[in-house]
Amino acid sequence: MTGANEALLRVDGLEVHFTAGRGKLVRAVNGVTFDLLPGETLGLVGESGCGKSTLGRALLRLGPITGGHVRFDGSDVASGTAASIERLRRETAMIFQDPYNALNPRHTIGAALAEVLLVQGKVPKGEVKARVVALMEMVGLSPDLADRRPAALSGGQCQRAGIARALAVEPKLIVADECVAALDVSIQAQIINLMIELKARMKLALIFIAHDLGVVRRLSDRVAVMYLGRIVEIGRTEDVFGQPRHPYTRALMRAIPEIDPDRGLPQDPLGGEPPSPLDLPAGCAFHPRCPDVMPVCTRNPVPASRPVGACAVACHLYDDQRTDHHHSSLQQPRETIHV
Template sequence: GSAIDIARLRHETAMIFQDPYAALNPRHSIGEIIAEVLRVQRKVAAQQIPDRVNELLELVGLRPELASRKPGSLSGGQCQRVGIARALAVEPRLIIADECVAALDVSIQGQIINLLLELQQRMNLAILFIAHDLAIVRRLCDRVAVMYLGKIVEEGPVEAVFTTPRHPYTAALIQAIPEIDPHRPLPAQPLPGEPPSPLNLPTGCAFHPRCRYARAMCSSVLPPTHFLHEHRYSCVLEDPLL
């Protein structure tokens, strides 16, 4: 079962990377970059490749004339759209977007997020969106998993996690989101300390050295996992934190 599933997943998964320029070969034209994927994937007949390249460019909001240009002559936002077109060329069911708007200007981030939302609905895609920017996660995602030092500490529907976070790390992250509302004060006690080295993890709950709710047992015992409908978290606390 699982080996076949992983092989199938590889065929049906595509990536969008963080740095839109570094992810594209600077010596190839935009058309060649997308055509190469179509040839390798054997999704369309050779004579239909140019048409499919144009179709993919239009799908991500780029003019087909850009096919002859090199990545160096495009903006960061345009390059990221090419990266999305290349991912779509695989005809994926899952796209993994790794910090794919972090390197872009804030005004362009919104355009790329809107494009991903539109494509997700039109093409029935699943998107695994890896990000530090929680305001973007809230806008784009249906479910969210919060990781601390490589472990998922809380997971659930976006609205549930954002409105009633259960893990102290999640609560601290949400309180640190810069708000449009100038009357809402920033947290009086931002999260203290730094994450320790993943090679030298704390005993017990990995978060305990930075947690203002930590109890004696937290330094020695792994926290219990609580399940609330679709929402789960690993912590000794029982109540919502915000």
């Protein structure tokens, strides 16, 4: 349905709000806009609590949507019509952080995969068994394990089973939410290599949520950096990593010496007040921690996303693009951030 250059996913002003204790509003996703092309991988990064999981679930309608639009392959899924949800279920899948929780503990892996195939109706009944074997082989699981329940598998085997179940749908889009975070480092590398291989082979679009910048860099065509419910910077991976523009992105990068591929985000890369989506400050939500804060940053409206170089950045530093020439130091990461 989508042409080569047409977005598979088109997200426009997406909002997801929750009510926390004492009736306080949590704007977990607060006006998110981006497109995803067929076959493209978008890495989604940001500190814990910034809204990555809530966004990922909302995109697949596995979680609530408060406002805005999500178009998947031409149909509006935010409106939530039965037909659009049905379509999403047939063409998208999610891979979760904890593979043990994601799989039904009472079903064998083979039965779980067969069930997806039967529900989807994409494979004739007589071919289900062969397809289960093929799926298991595709993710590097011995078909001998088909009779095992999740508890009898290792973490890595279980995550492979979770990936096989996602692939059983033959999805156009997968959202993978911290899908290696719970695994040992050596197993993480195997699963990442598997994902790289599968996405190349199957031409699927992937939204890869992770706090590990090294992994995101290896896997993603583009990267989106989230801060308190908003995308503050988005662009091609080499541009965002090579020349981060938003002070928050710079701080994330700088907190990792030489962007060591084996290290994840530190727990508190910036110091200062931990962010809370309960009490968003006026203006740019990052301003209380920002090393480059200016008076305009403390006032509403929040800075709009605008093109900066090859990326899009929501930051008042770039209100007047011409000033870039006079402040060329802004183009380079500076040394002065307290980590």
